[in-house]
Amino acid sequence: MISVRGVRKAFGSATVLDGIDLDVHSGEVVSILGSSGSGKSTLIRCMNGLEKLDGGRITIDDFDVSRPKELSEARKRSATVFQLFNLYPHMTAVQNIALAPVEVLKIPRKQAEADARTLLDSVGLSARADAFPAQLSGGQRQRVGICRALAMKPRYLLLDEITSALDPEMTSDVLAILAKLAHDGTTMVFVTHEIEFARTISSRIVFLDKGQLVVDLPTAEFFAADGGMAKPRIAQFLSKMRKD
Amino acid sequence: MRYTAFTSYDIILLAQGLSVSLALFLATTIIGLFIGSLWAVIRFYRIPVLAQVVAVIAEVLKNSPVLVQLFLVFFGLPAFAKINVTPVEAAVITLSGNTAAFVYVIAVSAIESIGRDQIEAARVFGLSRWQVLRRIIAPQAMAFAIGPLTGLLVNQLQVTSLISVIGVVDLTKIGNILNLRTLKPFIVWAVVGGLYYVMAKLVAFGGAKLEKRLRAHTAWKGL
Numbered sequence: 001m002i003s004v005r006g007v008r009k010a011f012g013s014a015t016v017l018d019g020i021d022l023d024v025h026s027g028e029v030v031s032i033l034g035s036s037g038s039g040k041s042t043l044i045r046c047m048n049g050l051e052k053l054d055g056g057r058i059t060i061d062d063f064d065v066s067r068p069k070e071l072s073e074a075r076k077r078s079a080t081v082f083q084l085f086n087l088y089p090h091m092t093a094v095q096n097i098a099l100a101p102v103e104v105l106k107i108p109r110k111q112a113e114a115d116a117r118t119l120l121d122s123v124g125l126s127a128r129a130d131a132f133p134a135q136l137s138g139g140q141r142q143r144v145g146i147c148r149a150l151a152m153k154p155r156y157l158l159l160d161e162i163t164s165a166l167d168p169e170m171t172s173d174v175l176a177i178l179a180k181l182a183h184d185g186t187t188m189v190f191v192t193h194e195i196e197f198a199r200t201i202s203s204r205i206v207f208l209d210k211g212q213l214v215v216d217l218p219t220a221e222f223f224a225a226d227g228g229m230a231k232p233r234i235a236q237f238l239s240k241m242r243k244d
Numbered sequence: 245m246r247y248t249a250f251t252s253y254d255i256i257l258l259a260q261g262l263s264v265s266l267a268l269f270l271a272t273t274i275i276g277l278f279i280g281s282l283w284a285v286i287r288f289y290r291i292p293v294l295a296q297v298v299a300v301i302a303e304v305l306k307n308s309p310v311l312v313q314l315f316l317v318f319f320g321l322p323a324f325a326k327i328n329v330t331p332v333e334a335a336v337i338t339l340s341g342n343t344a345a346f347v348y349v350i351a352v353s354a355i356e357s358i359g360r361d362q363i364e365a366a367r368v369f370g371l372s373r374w375q376v377l378r379r380i381i382a383p384q385a386m387a388f389a390i391g392p393l394t395g396l397l398v399n400q401l402q403v404t405s406l407i408s409v410i411g412v413v414d415l416t417k418i419g420n421i422l423n424l425r426t427l428k429p430f431i432v433w434a435v436v437g438g439l440y441y442v443m444a445k446l447v448a449f450g451g452a453k454l455e456k457r458l459r460a461h462t463a464w465k466g467l
Contacts, residue, residue, distance in 0.1 A: 048368045075369070075370045086364065088362055088365075089362075090383050090387065099369075100370060103370075103375045132461040132462075148369070152370075
């Protein structure tokens with residue numbers, strides 16, 4: 001379980017996260033919605049230990065990400081897919097995927113690369129396995145990014161606006177992969193602006209506004225609330241996103 | 245009567261001078277690359293005290309004339325530290341330090357040109373600092389740095405000619421000896437200059453080949 005308790009984070013005088021409480025259980029797909037600057041990406045960066053907390057506590061399977069000795073264990077259980085891919089440009093797709101399994105999980109290189117090719121095949125990229133990131137399209141890069149995360153066989157997948165840099169066609173390719181992962185029972189925390197997709201695959205929706213968690217509801221309940229009982233801020237957000 | 249004609253022995257002398265210059269260049273390049281890169285890593289990881297110390301040393305070395313540094317080492321070490329150094333030792337210390345200072349500057353900018361997002365990604369996947377340095381930073385920093393480094397090494401090759409003033413019998417010193425004996429400066433210095441030119445072109449050629457290999461991953465192939 002990922003447990004977020006009373007998390008606070010500020011950059012200078014700007015408070016980005018203000019007392020966030022959230023639990024993500026095994027098998028759940030939790031989508032985090034909210035407008036730009038609401039703290040969604042910062043929350044993901046706090047979960048994977050990239051940002052130091054100013055208050056509160058985050059644990060992944062009881063390993064505290066704020067404690068250096070426990071962070072590596074927490075990171076072995078979770079993997080992140082980034083908005084701008086963050087691939088290593090000097091390595092081919094296969095090498096990008098196999099790097100962490102070889103270096104961190106100590107899997108023999110040949111086996112790690114064979115596993116990487118299998119993963120690339122599963123996302124339709126077997127023909128591009130030996131291409132460098134600069135030779136791939138945005139959608140292909142993001143699929144490599146997803147494979148890189150899956151290669152670590154994580155219990156939790158953290159996805160930070162992974163379709164925001166892609167065109168609609170590439171977005172649908174990537175979302176199809178996520179839908180399959182969700183169907184297979186992969187636990188995911190999914191920061192997104194893809195409202196309809198979040199509605200389709202999520203078990204729960206969390207809505208952040210100005211660094212505060214406004215609601216944490218089962219998906220059906222969240223969208224039903226849009227009908228008039230919704231908190232005005234959520235209704236406004238959903239209406240705007242649908243217009244966009 | 246003064247004997248001013250060239251002899252076949254002059255070719256051996258030139259070859260000896262050339263080998264001394266080359267050996268000093270290679271030795272000081274290897275030492276300078278190692279020390280300069282190490283300083284850059286110290287700076288990258290912001291190791292307290294050491295980072296400030298290397299910054300000051302590099303600043304002094306790259307902003308003072310090599311000849312002055314050479315004199316300070318050759319005459320200063322025996323005078324102030326009671327350490328006697330041979331001309332070759334003084335040349336190795338000075339040129340290595342000077343090369344290291346410029347390698348440091350190049351390596352720092354090469355490391356800083358690597359996107360932090362990649363380093364973050366590697367850390368998130370559990371790679372240690374050492375693994376990040378070895379697998380992510382070093383290969384890319386080398387690709388970024390190889391162009392400026394090649395330029396630096398071509399320059400440092402020419403700088404080796406300064407060591408003749410403290411008595412190292414390098415290519416320039418041999419040129420001086422031949423010039424004084426033959427009284428044919430245009431021929432002697434043209435040959436010596438030509439040899440430096442060939443060495444410099446070989447360094448530049450090697451650098452360009454290495455750069456092409458290290459940057460094979462970039463899509464950018466120029467206009």
